[in-house]
Amino acid sequence: MTLPMTPTFGLIIIGDEIMSGKRQDKHMPKVIEFMNTRGLSLGWAEYVGDSPERITAALQRAFASGEVVFSCGGIGATPDDHTRQCAAKALGVPLALHPEAKRLIQERMQDTAKEQGLPYEPERADNLHRLNMGTFPQGAAIIPNPYNKIPGFSCTGPGGGTVHFVPGFPVMAWPMIESVLDTHYSAYFRQDAYVEKSVIVLGAMEATLTPLMESIEAAHPAVKVFSLPSVDHPQWGRHIELGVKGEPAHADLAYLALRQGLQAFSLEYGPELVR
DSSP: OOOOOOOOEEEEEEOHHHHTTSSOOOHHHHHHHHHHHTTOOEEEEEEEOSOHHHHHHHHHHHHHTTSEEEEESOOSSSTTOOHHHHHHHHHTOOEEEOHHHHHHHHHHHHHHHHHTTOOOOTTSHHHHHHGGGGEEETTOEEEOOTTTSOOEEEEEOTTSOEEEEEOSOHHHHHHHHHHHHHHHSGGGOOTTSOEEEEEEEETOOHHHHHHHHHHHHHHOTTSEEEEEEEEEETTTEEEEEEEEEESHHHHHHHHHHHHHHHTTSOOEEEEEEEO
16 A cells, blocks of 8 residues: 655744743644654744744745644734734735634633623624634634634645644644644554664764765665764763664664664764664
8 A cells, every 4th residue: 555645744833932032832842742643753843933024934935835834823813913914925815704713703702701790792892803813814724722712724825835823822722733633634644654773872973973874874765864962961971872763664774784884983882772
């Protein structure tokens, strides 16, 4: 059976609060976790402050990429939320109130009024303003929000890139991202799709090992060779974690070749690692 070609997944994280250090990003490690448990991997990530020009440029690249991108943050209705407007500009389409989003937002407002023991007033100015949270680029599809019903949205650009927009709040964003993955990309899930095999090389220099790494990648193009140096590890001191990553069958062959190539050097080794 021929398996579908797995798309590249990317992540855009938006907000001045991240760029200023007021808040630490939690999205990227969580998205990596979601990917890994499904046999997928995150290809890239980008951080953008609340600059409409930079957000629009980042989204234009994403829509033109042919990749699958998650965008976190900036889809509210306050003056510093620019993502919905920037997405429309990047696509060259107008914003429009999505009818299903309107229904869900109104439902949420009714729920809130009931919880507070107040009448629901749909024509009140602040309630009308809240409908802006359902104003998406024309043609967008909604992403359900199980936390408070106010949806995110998805758009596909002319270059084939699909961007899924979710709020910046982890309690909302994370179940929405998982839902998108499970609903739209389950055909790409593979529990045996990826493995890392490596060995701790003690006291070595990366420059010494670079020709070997290059030869392994040339002979085994289906894998990636990696080296992670450390100078002050509490157990192994100065060392390099040298290894390969890829589909298990390819990684096994490449790792065998790597260990054989290391025999040409007079080196000491720590443990072998498999992830």
